[in-house]
Amino acid sequence: MNISLLFAALTVAILVWCFLLQHLKTKPWLEQGIIEEGGTTKVPAPRVGLWVFLAVVTSLFGLFTTVYNMRSQFPDWRPLQDPSLLWFNTGLLVLGSIALQLARGAARRENLDSLRLSLTTGGALTIAFLIGQLVAWQQLTDAGYFVTTNPADAFFYILTGLHGLHMLGGLWFWARACLSVWRKLETSPVMEITNVRLRVELCSVYWHYLLLIWLILFGLLLST
Amino acid sequence: MAYVAIADRDTHPHNPDTFITKYIWSQDHKVIAIQYAITAIFVGVIALVLSLLFRLQLGFPDSFSLVAPNEYYQYVTMHGMIMVIYLLTALFLGGFGNYLIPLMCGARDMVFPYMNMLSFWVYLLSVIVLLASFFVPGGPTGAGWTLYPPQSISEGTPGASAGIVLMLLSLIIFIAAFTMGGLNYVTTVLQARTRGMTLMRMPLSVWGIFVATILGLLAFPALLVASVMLLLDRVIGTSFFMPEMLSMGANIDYGGGSPILFQHLFWFFGHPEVYIVALPAFGIVSDILSVHARKSIFGYRMMVWAIVAIGALSFVVWAHHMYVSGMNPYFGFFFATTTLIIAVPTALKVYNWILTLWRGDIHLRVPMLFAIGFLFTFIHGGLTGLFLGNVTVDLPLSDTYFVVGHFHMVMGVSPVLVIFAAIYHWFPKITGRMFHEGLGKLHFWLTLLGTYSIYLPMHYLGILGLPRRYYAYGDTDFIPESAHVMNAGITVAALLVAAAQSLFFINMIWSLFKGKKAGHNPWGATTLEWQTPDTPPKHGNWGHNLPEVHRWPYDYSVPGEKEDFIPQTEPARMSAIPNREHAHSTK
Numbered sequence: 001m002n003i004s005l006l007f008a009a010l011t012v013a014i015l016v017w018c019f020l021l022q023h024l025k026t027k028p029w030l031e032q033g034i035i036e037e038g039g040t041t042k043v044p045a046p047r048v049g050l051w052v053f054l055a056v057v058t059s060l061f062g063l064f065t066t067v068y069n070m071r072s073q074f075p076d077w078r079p080l081q082d083p084s085l086l087w088f089n090t091g092l093l094v095l096g097s098i099a100l101q102l103a104r105g106a107a108r109r110e111n112l113d114s115l116r117l118s119l120t121t122g123g124a125l126t127i128a129f130l131i132g133q134l135v136a137w138q139q140l141t142d143a144g145y146f147v148t149t150n151p152a153d154a155f156f157y158i159l160t161g162l163h164g165l166h167m168l169g170g171l172w173f174w175a176r177a178c179l180s181v182w183r184k185l186e187t188s189p190v191m192e193i194t195n196v197r198l199r200v201e202l203c204s205v206y207w208h209y210l211l212l213i214w215l216i217l218f219g220l221l222l223s224t
Numbered sequence: 225m226a227y228v229a230i231a232d233r234d235t236h237p238h239n240p241d242t243f244i245t246k247y248i249w250s251q252d253h254k255v256i257a258i259q260y261a262i263t264a265i266f267v268g269v270i271a272l273v274l275s276l277l278f279r280l281q282l283g284f285p286d287s288f289s290l291v292a293p294n295e296y297y298q299y300v301t302m303h304g305m306i307m308v309i310y311l312l313t314a315l316f317l318g319g320f321g322n323y324l325i326p327l328m329c330g331a332r333d334m335v336f337p338y339m340n341m342l343s344f345w346v347y348l349l350s351v352i353v354l355l356a357s358f359f360v361p362g363g364p365t366g367a368g369w370t371l372y373p374p375q376s377i378s379e380g381t382p383g384a385s386a387g388i389v390l391m392l393l394s395l396i397i398f399i400a401a402f403t404m405g406g407l408n409y410v411t412t413v414l415q416a417r418t419r420g421m422t423l424m425r426m427p428l429s430v431w432g433i434f435v436a437t438i439l440g441l442l443a444f445p446a447l448l449v450a451s452v453m454l455l456l457d458r459v460i461g462t463s464f465f466m467p468e469m470l471s472m473g474a475n476i477d478y479g480g481g482s483p484i485l486f487q488h489l490f491w492f493f494g495h496p497e498v499y500i501v502a503l504p505a506f507g508i509v510s511d512i513l514s515v516h517a518r519k520s521i522f523g524y525r526m527m528v529w530a531i532v533a534i535g536a537l538s539f540v541v542w543a544h545h546m547y548v549s550g551m552n553p554y555f556g557f558f559f560a561t562t563t564l565i566i567a568v569p570t571a572l573k574v575y576n577w578i579l580t581l582w583r584g585d586i587h588l589r590v591p592m593l594f595a596i597g598f599l600f601t602f603i604h605g606g607l608t609g610l611f612l613g614n615v616t617v618d619l620p621l622s623d624t625y626f627v628v629g630h631f632h633m634v635m636g637v638s639p640v641l642v643i644f645a646a647i648y649h650w651f652p653k654i655t656g657r658m659f660h661e662g663l664g665k666l667h668f669w670l671t672l673l674g675t676y677s678i679y680l681p682m683h684y685l686g687i688l689g690l691p692r693r694y695y696a697y698g699d700t701d702f703i704p705e706s707a708h709v710m711n712a713g714i715t716v717a718a719l720l721v722a723a724a725q726s727l728f729f730i731n732m733i734w735s736l737f738k739g740k741k742a743g744h745n746p747w748g749a750t751t752l753e754w755q756t757p758d759t760p761p762k763h764g765n766w767g768h769n770l771p772e773v774h775r776w777p778y779d780y781s782v783p784g785e786k787e788d789f790i791p792q793t794e795p796a797r798m799s800a801i802p803n804r805e806h807a808h809s810t811k
Contacts, residue, residue, distance in 0.1 A: 023423040024528060028776035029520065032796030034420040045335040045415040052410050052441065056403055060445035063492070067449060067485060071464065076480030147460055151480065154462040158452070 050202050054209050057166065061213050064162070065220055068155050072224050078150045079224055083139045089132035090218055096125035097211045100204040107200040110193060116181060119200065122207070123174050126167060133164050152224070159217050163210065170206050177203050251337035252763045253322045256344050258654070260318035263344075264311050267351055271306035274299040276722055283715025285696040293695045294382040297366030300693070301383075302358075304369030305391070308497065309398060310351055312639055316504040317402070317440065318347060320646060321409050321433045323654070327753035328430045330418025330771045332764045334408040343408070346401035350394045357383065357390035365391045368693070370490055373465040373483050377458040380471070392455040399444045399451075409437040418752075420773035424528065425792070427751045427777040428521065431528055432507020435535040436500045443496035443539070450489035457481070487549055491542035498635055499538040503531055505642040506573055509595050511777075512649050513577055515749045516592035517584030518788050520778035523576045530569035537566040547615050548622045556615045563613035567606070574603060585781065585788070589747075590664035594645030597672045598638050605634025608683065623693070626686025629679045637675045644671070644728065651735070652742030656759045659735040667727040674721035681710045748789045751777045755793050 071077070099122035106115035137157065145153045177199035184192045247255060278299045281291040291299065322340070326333055334340045357364035366382030367375060375381050376388055383391075413426070413434045426434075453464040457478070465486040466478030514521045521527060543551065543559040577599055586592065608630040612618045621627060644667075651659050690697075690707055697703055745754040757767040771793045779790040 024525065024532070026422070026424045028422070028424045028524065029778070032775050034772060034774060035422050035425075036419075043415065045411050048415050049336065049407050049411045052407050053403075056407075056441045056445060059442045060448065063446050063449045063489065067453070067464075067489065070485055070488075071482065074480055074482065076463075147456070148462055151463060154456065154464065158456065 044198055046198060046202060050205060054206075057209070057213070061162075061217070064159060065216070068159070068220060068224075071151055071155070074151070076150070077152055077224075080140070080145050080150070080152050080156060081143070082156075082221055083136045085132060085136045085139060086218060086221075089129050089136065090214065092125050092129040092132060093211050093214055096122045096129060097204075097207045099125060100200070100207045103200050104204040107193075107197045112181075112185070115196075115200070119174075119178060119181060122203075123171065123178070126171060126174070126207070130164055130167055133160055136160070156221060159221070163214055163217060166210055166213075170203065170210060173199070173206070174203050246763075249341065251333070251341045253326050253334050253337070253340060254654075254761065254763075256340055257319050257322035259344050260322060260347065261315055261320075263348055263351060264315040264319060267306050267355070268311035268315075270355070271303045271311065272722055272725070274303045274306075276718060278303070279715040279718045281695065283712040285698075294366060295363070296695045297368070297693075298364045298382050298387070301366050301369055302354075302364050306354070307636065308369065308501070309395070310354065312501045312635075312643075313402070313440070313497070314347060315643060316501060316639070317409065317433060317437055318344065318405055320429070320504060320508065321405070321437065323650070324429055324753065325409055325412050325433060326416070327756070327761065327765060328427050328751055329413060329416060330421050330752050330766070330773060331412060331416035332766060332770070335411045335416050336408050339404045340408050343401050343405035346397060346404065350397035350401060353390055353397060354394040357387045357394075360386040360390065362386055370487075370494070371454065372490075373454060373457065373481075373486050374467060374469060374478075377454065377466070378469070378471060378476070388458060389455065392451045392458070395447060395451045396455075399448045402440060402444055406437045406441045409433065410441065418770045418773060421752075421792075422773075424525070425773055425776050427507070428510035428524070428527055428531070429504070429507040431531050432503040432505070432510075435531050436503040439496045439503070439535050439538060440500045443493045443500070446489050446493035450486055450493070453489075454486065484546075484549060487546050488542070491545045492539075494545060495542040496538045499534055501635060501639050503535065505598070505639045506531065508642050508646045508649075509577065509598055510573075510580075511751070512591050512595040512645050513580050514778055514780060515649075515747050516587045516589055516595070517581050518587070518748075518780045519580055519584040520780055521576070522579035522582075523572075524776070524778060526572060527576055530573050533569040534566060537562060537569070541566055544613055544618070547618045560613055560615050564610065567610060567613075570606060574599070574606070590659070590661060590668060591645045591649035591747075593665065593668045594641045594648065597668065598641040598645065600672075601633050601641060601675070602638040605630060605632075605638060609634060620689075621686055623691050624686035624688075625682040625690050625692050628692050629682030629686060632679050632682070637679065641671070644668070647732075649747070650753075651732070652746045652759075653753055653756075654760055655736050655739070656742055657735050657739030658742045658746065659739055660731050663727055663731045667724060667731065670724035670727070671721060674717050674724060677717040678714050678721065681714055685710060748787070750775075750779055750789050750791050752792055755791050 099118045103115055103118040103122055106112075106118055137160070140153070140156070145156075147154050147157050177196070180192055180196050180199060185196060246252075250256060250259075277291050278296050280288045281296055322334070325331075362383050362385045364383050365371070365376060365387040367377075367384075367388060371388070371391070377384055381388075413430060417423075417426070453462070456462045457464050457466050461477055463478045463481040465483055466476075466481040467483060468479040469476050510521050510527060541559060541562045543555060544563045547556060547559075581596075608626070612621060612627065612630055648659060648664055651657075685707055688703070688707055690703060697708070742759065744756065744759040747754070752771055752773070753761075755771060756765055773792045774795050775790065775792055777792055779792075781788045782790060
């Protein structure tokens with residue numbers, strides 16, 4: 001495809017290699033007895049699961065941007081006027097990400113009021129972002145840019161739509177985090193606080209990552 | 225000595241008591257594995273029957289009128305797609321991955337059991353959507369399993385109206401299912417290994433499945449992107465891939481798209497897909513050879529390195545599937561080079577398998593026969609791969625039966641032999657009973673010799689120039705009479721091989737009820753799944769305490785030991801250590 005993809009593949013390969021290298025050098029046939037391996041079981045599995053999932057998301061959006069770059073070289077590509085609303089939406093998402101970061105800190109300090117406030121704000125800002133994206137779609141169709149008008153338009157809808165779907169998926173886990181903050185934390189505070197911390201932490205990581213992806217996509221949409 | 229791992233917390237939500245929660249909506253990895261396997265084998269049988277139908281047409285074009293030209297393409301397409309994705313990928317990762325990873329790593333279950341269950345049901349949905357395409361107007365798509373646009377969604381191609389839509393939807397659903405399963409497999413290997421089970425103490429089966437899953441997680445998005453965009457082209461009329469074309473003398477509504485773009489995406493998934501299937505097979509074969517040769521695997525570290533290296537390289541070879549599409553010569557040179565480089569770690573594995581057999585105490589039991597059979601077919605298919613990896617050799621051979629022979633050898637027969645080897649090998653653990661040895665051996669010989677007589681002649685037909693994808697050849701000067709005879713012979717062999725598979729099913733079903741009790745470790749294997757307190761293992765696998773691992777998984781025929789194997793759970797013996805390096809270097 002193109003060089004960037006090749007580069008990405010190599011980077012992944014090198015990362016995997018570095019991660020494995022420390023293990024791959026051992027000679028298991030010579031070693032007997034229990035070997036403790038650097039606390040693998042101390043990292044919560046959902047955190048590892050999230051990072052693996054983010055790798056999948058990276059691959060998905062990386063491929064889409066590669067295809068976008070390749071397709072935009074063709075002569076029938078007519079760049080569209082990106083609605084200026086996108087700047088506002090981007091602002092909402094940045095604030096949402098910050099709010100979730102605050103929620104993460106509040107969960108760590110076990111400051112329940114601050115946690116509730118920032119968690120709700122983060123979710124609300126994200127919902128506002130999604131509504132804003134829909135309004136941007138509306139503005140585009142009103143201006144005559146339909147999905148089939150031009151590949152540039154089609155890509156606009158598909159990239160924003162895909163990113164929105166990922167945000168929606170994030171909101172599902174945000175809702176579950178809210179559930180444990182409001183419901184379960186009341187009934188069993190000691191058991192649940194670790195759980196809440198983890199949920200809020202994973203939400204914030206996912207939000208930052210999707211914000212990063214959105215910034216890259218936004219830059220891509222603006223630049224062509 | 226209870227050791228609490230991630231998968232071992234009390235909060236485990238699943239406590240099956242009714243029939244439905246135990247066997248239908250089950251979150252037990254072993255039940256999910258069997259659900260995956262049965263579904264995959266079921267669609268695999270459908271694909272097998274389809275292949276028999278079009279083989280009858282090819283072998284005896286004038287005698288049978290079972291298949292119309294349109295149906296021929298539909299059956300070929302569905303055969304390919306089902307076999308590669310819905311059978312092989314699902315069975316190796318969803319089936320064996322699910323069954324073996326927690327057992328071999330010493331976990332109670334996958335780390336996300338609910339998502340694991342969901343993975344199976346979403347997979348089943350994808351299969352239903354796929355099979356539904358047989359019942360829609362126009363039938364399933366006949367675009368070939370690669371689904372290249374523009375022809376896959378253009379009028380005139382069989383199934384271009386509804387079949388292709390269902391196919392793409394089914395693929396998208398499958399990818400969702402795979403992602404849910406894949407997250408589980410990777411996270412379980414990374415997080416839920418029991419105490420003492422370091423990465424380098426994992427059996428090679430787990431290594432193969434682990435790396436294959438990573439490949440799948442990174443490569444399936446390419447198929448997702450291609451499917452979504454092709455679906456949009458087909459359904460709402462975008463032009464991602466569709467160029468400006470004339471159809472029936474009139475301009476179609478598309479314009480400006482690039483079919484080559486689709487090919488890049490498809491093969492960026494498609495080539496790693498080969499290794500998604502091959503790496504688990506490599507791993508499983510390594511374990512089976514070692515167990516039944518009563519010898520440690522030769523070059524364990526090298527085997528792991530080779531698996532990782534093959535996995536990494538598999539992402540930079542995809543365009544060797546596109547030589548005939550035309551490309552910059554330097555591009556072709558690059559991909560030919562990487563393709564030949566990937567043969568190095570692969571050949572290394574083959575040498576190590578053979579050296580594992582060398583002077584081993586070989587027991588030619590059914591799983592071992594299948595594993596050795598795999599060595600033959602894989603070497604054969606691998607060597608013809610070197611032919612096709614070179615641009616200049618590939619160009620004349622690409623559209624002939626040589627390619628059909630090559631990829632069926634390397635990606636059809638080889639993994640299927642491993643699947644049989646694995647099913648026979650782990651059948652005693654899964655069911656607690658032994659299969660019928662004689663019937664199994666008969667099944668092996670008929671399958672191996674039968675498949676050889678199908679695919680070996682295809683190479684000759686290919687070199688002769690017999691084009692693939694043809695419904696009937698008619699009277700053509702460059703195809704001699706002998707080629708037609710050979711074609712008929714291939715069909716007869718295919719029918720025999722298909723009939724021989726009934727032996728397998730009879731054996732499995734009979735043994736399930738009437739087979740003699742297997743005991744907990746009939747092969748004398750060292751790995752953890754053979755050390756469970758119950759056979760078949762119960763939900764939670766390990767009873768009260770998780771096992772602890774004290775040694776690597778290949779301690780076979782250690783000098784000075786009473787038994788010819790030492791289970792991984794066996795504590796260290798200090799006296800044995802000084803001799804060990806010596807023992808390994810002379811064996």
